[in-house]
Amino acid sequence: MSAAQAVSRPDYNAMENDAFRREARAFFAAHFPDNMRFIMRRMRWADMKDWYVAAGREGWLAPNWPREWGGLGLTPEKRLIYLEEQEEWGISRTHEHGVVQVGPILMKYGSTEQKQTYLPRILSGEHLWAQGYSEPNAGSDLASLSTSAVIEGDHFVVNGQKIWTSLADDATHIYMLVRTDSSRKKQEGISFLLADLKSPGITIRPIRTIGGHPELCEVFFDDVRVPRENLVGELNQGWTVAKSLLSHERINIGSPRRPQYALRRLEQLARAKGLFEDQGFVDRFTSISLDMADHVSLYLRYVEIMKQGGELGQDVSMLKIWITELWQRITELLLEVSGSHAAVPGILSMEGVDVDVLSTFYYARASSIYGGTNEIQRNVLAKYVLKLPN
Amino acid sequence: MTLTQDSERVEQAALLSRSVDDFVRRGTDVSRMRRLRDTEPGFEPSMWSQFAEFGWLATLIPEEHGGLGLGLSEQRIVLQGLARVLTPEPLAACAMAICALRHFPASKICSELLPRIAAGEVIAALAWQDTDELAPTTKDAPRLHGPADAYELTGTSRFVHGAHGASGFVVYCEADAGPALVWVPSDSPGLRIETVPLADGGRAASLHCASVPILSAHLITCGAQARTVLENALDEGMVMIAAELCGVMGGAMDMITSHLCTRVQFGKPIGSFQALAHKAVDLYIQQQLSSAVVDQAVAQMDAGCDQRQRSMIASRAKARCSDAALRITRDAIPLHGAMGFTDEFDIGLYLKRAIVLSSWLGNAASHRRRFAALNDVSSR
Numbered sequence A: 001m002s003a004a005q006a007v008s009r010p011d012y013n014a015m016e017n018d019a020f021r022r023e024a025r026a027f028f029a030a031h032f033p034d035n036m037r038f039i040m041r042r043m044r045w046a047d048m049k050d051w052y053v054a055a056g057r058e059g060w061l062a063p064n065w066p067r068e069w070g071g072l073g074l075t076p077e078k079r080l081i082y083l084e085e086q087e088e089w090g091i092s093r094t095h096e097h098g099v100v101q102v103g104p105i106l107m108k109y110g111s112t113e114q115k116q117t118y119l120p121r122i123l124s125g126e127h128l129w130a131q132g133y134s135e136p137n138a139g140s141d142l143a144s145l146s147t148s149a150v151i152e153g154d155h156f157v158v159n160g161q162k163i164w165t166s167l168a169d170d171a172t173h174i175y176m177l178v179r180t181d182s183s184r185k186k187q188e189g190i191s192f193l194l195a196d197l198k199s200p201g202i203t204i205r206p207i208r209t210i211g212g213h214p215e216l217c218e219v220f221f222d223d224v225r226v227p228r229e230n231l232v233g234e235l236n237q238g239w240t241v242a243k244s245l246l247s248h249e250r251i252n253i254g255s256p257r258r259p260q261y262a263l264r265r266l267e268q269l270a271r272a273k274g275l276f277e278d279q280g281f282v283d284r285f286t287s288i289s290l291d292m293a294d295h296v297s298l299y300l301r302y303v304e305i306m307k308q309g310g311e312l313g314q315d316v317s318m319l320k321i322w323i324t325e326l327w328q329r330i331t332e333l334l335l336e337v338s339g340s341h342a343a344v345p346g347i348l349s350m351e352g353v354d355v356d357v358l359s360t361f362y363y364a365r366a367s368s369i370y371g372g373t374n375e376i377q378r379n380v381l382a383k384y385v386l387k388l389p390n
Numbered sequence B: 001m002t003l004t005q006d007s008e009r010v011e012q013a014a015l016l017s018r019s020v021d022d023f024v025r026r027g028t029d030v031s032r033m034r035r036l037r038d039t040e041p042g043f044e045p046s047m048w049s050q051f052a053e054f055g056w057l058a059t060l061i062p063e064e065h066g067g068l069g070l071g072l073s074e075q076r077i078v079l080q081g082l083a084r085v086l087t088p089e090p091l092a093a094c095a096m097a098i099c100a101l102r103h104f105p106a107s108k109i110c111s112e113l114l115p116r117i118a119a120g121e122v123i124a125a126l127a128w129q130d131t132d133e134l135a136p137t138t139k140d141a142p143r144l145h146g147p148a149d150a151y152e153l154t155g156t157s158r159f160v161h162g163a164h165g166a167s168g169f170v171v172y173c174e175a176d177a178g179p180a181l182v183w184v185p186s187d188s189p190g191l192r193i194e195t196v197p198l199a200d201g202g203r204a205a206s207l208h209c210a211s212v213p214i215l216s217a218h219l220i221t222c223g224a225q226a227r228t229v230l231e232n233a234l235d236e237g238m239v240m241i242a243a244e245l246c247g248v249m250g251g252a253m254d255m256i257t258s259h260l261c262t263r264v265q266f267g268k269p270i271g272s273f274q275a276l277a278h279k280a281v282d283l284y285i286q287q288q289l290s291s292a293v294v295d296q297a298v299a300q301m302d303a304g305c306d307q308r309q310r311s312m313i314a315s316r317a318k319a320r321c322s323d324a325a326l327r328i329t330r331d332a333i334p335l336h337g338a339m340g341f342t343d344e345f346d347i348g349l350y351l352k353r354a355i356v357l358s359s360w361l362g363n364a365a366s367h368r369r370r371f372a373a374l375n376d377v378s379s380r
Helices: A003-008 A017-031 A045-057 A076-088 A097-109 A112-124 A238-242 A247-254 A257-272 A279-307 A314-337 A339-343 A357-367 A374-385 B003-026 B030-036 B045-054 B072-083 B091-101 B108-118 B224-262 B274-303 B307-335 B337-341 B347-359 B364-379
Strands: A129-132 A148-152 A155-163 A173-179 A190-196 A202-207 A216-227 A348-350 A353-355 B124-127 B143-145 B151-161 B168-175 B178-185 B191-197 B203-214 B219-222
Touching: A017 A045, A017 A076, A045 A112, A076 A257, A076 A279, A097 A112, A097 A129, A097 A173, A097 A190, A097 A238, A129 A216, A148 A173, A155 A173, A155 A190, A173 A238, A190 A216, A190 A238, A247 A279, A247 A314, A257 A279, A257 A314, A257 A353, A257 A357, A279 A314, A279 B274, A279 B307, A279 B364, A314 A339, A314 A357, A314 A374, A314 B274, A339 A357, A374 B274, B003 B072, B030 B347, B072 B091, B072 B224, B072 B274, B091 B108, B091 B124, B091 B168, B091 B224, B124 B151, B151 B168, B151 B178, B168 B203, B178 B203, B178 B224, B219 B224, B224 B274, B224 B307, B224 B347, B274 B307, B307 B337, B307 B347, B307 B364, B337 B347
Parallel strands: A129 A173, B124 B168, B143 B168
Antiparallel strands: A148 A155, A155 A216, A173 A190, A202 A216, A348 A353, B143 B151, B151 B203, B168 B178, B178 B219, B191 B203
């Protein structure tokens, strides 16, 4: 994007919040395909391509990127509004790693050449990034990863296996953590590397989720040669690079929007079925609604900290624990309310309400695992917030 | 409120918070509450005078009546801070009476009482219920009858907190012309104050009125306004009790984390075991949800909102805090092992205070139902 184009767009940060909210909503409404809204799985490139390219072209793809790189350059407060509207409109998750992870990391640690090569291609959709962090023996204990990268002349030679790489079979590139020194403490021998998924020696095998969609993959590396200039940051500094994302990115996972959508569907269905005549059901529904309302109060406390320009501490992890487990409880009640229909996959029509009960249920299962399992989040809170001993 | 006033208020709140914390560290502790259990009036009048000096009794009283004219945000700081060490003085009970009285600045009795309450000379309590449910006035409720120059009150008010040591009561009753609020001095002839001992060693009371003479000057209000003012005072009371419950949770969480860090078994501090650490984290999340709702409730009420919104946020706060405080203090018992089951150890006192506060002005289940009913009216 040229500088002239960048300045021709309004200064969204100077706008009133409500005005910006309307602007964001209007953009999503105009460009996001109606039949893709509220789909309870990660969408593939073929389905999302038109939307992604349009959003990138119009400068609406990367709320977190500075304007000079084609982003919206939003303040934390405006970014939250963007996120809220995105979720309110039911915009499905798709190839987001480029925008959310690779972009910010390159802006902080990348060389000028890396930035110029990769950043514009993320926004254009030419490069789609997959995340190569987890391995079969390195999940919650990520730092014990063993995929190795050995320097040979101008290249790293990579051997090993990555797993749970979302949409890798759809992606063009992978950013990964590799072991470059096994003689040091485990966090200190890791480097951050970028690789082209078309490189010889890479094999990708899709993995179907319990929801039946091939969203996840295994990626095998067999003597894969990666140019040395694809190293991001210093050699053996990969752990620091990967952990560098700003604390306010972590509030996103505590956002109430997706679970609120599930709660609204539950309410619609229960109403259509006359369940609000049943005090037993009303009690359970109210209890779960208040769990949501109170979560929103807690979430807003962190939003307020961000608005004031503050950094979020480790305690923000509690949002993820509470909202994901609440989301799961909502979908469990949805299954119960669906009666015999609960066993039927796909979009169901019950009493005039259309809802994909099982997809909603399955989708919520993943939430307590990704982004650090809830058990790991509890460890984090125990250690850093309650200061309990190890 | 302008920006400067806003930041001034934030600064004042921080000051208030520091002075409460400081007092709690130096001036009182749980042993005082332990010593005063099962005594009458169950608190220390000298401490009450001290609270008056600090201005803590004047928070909600309008400036023209000798008060500070502040809001629930400030009252919450005092209540929550003092509840951390289970302070036995009937601060919330008296504040509820203030919430009713301050709506009548023109009334002679109110303008007489409010400055004296602020100064700690008069302690008031609110009497409004005659069943164990969250609904005023049924068949036993006090009735006001007789001509204007010779009113008499007959009937019973139950679960009156802060009755012992109170100089008088704001009593909600039924008159011929509809509901009414009257002031009943505690030494009125025909008034019998029956003690109801509570789980935590504190006291509530049943007020039995048999033809208690009521001066016409003591009729605070009569008609629909009486009901509105009562409901407002109760909503404010719910939030104040929720704030006290937050204090109870804070004290209990401190005990839990300190025990998990210091108690050693199998050669390690027991907080290093995930089963216990994760349980503590779940309790901490409940504590944080609670304080977030109370934050929102005091802010919303201080900013002014309609009756329905007030009642909804008050019920949300009371429901969350009642459940959370009971859960935290209940789980705190086994986390402390057999020691937690002894009367000698303080954690049991926290559980008992949580039981008392959560059942006062409606428990969690009744507030969830109230919320559901309020929510229904407009949205469907």
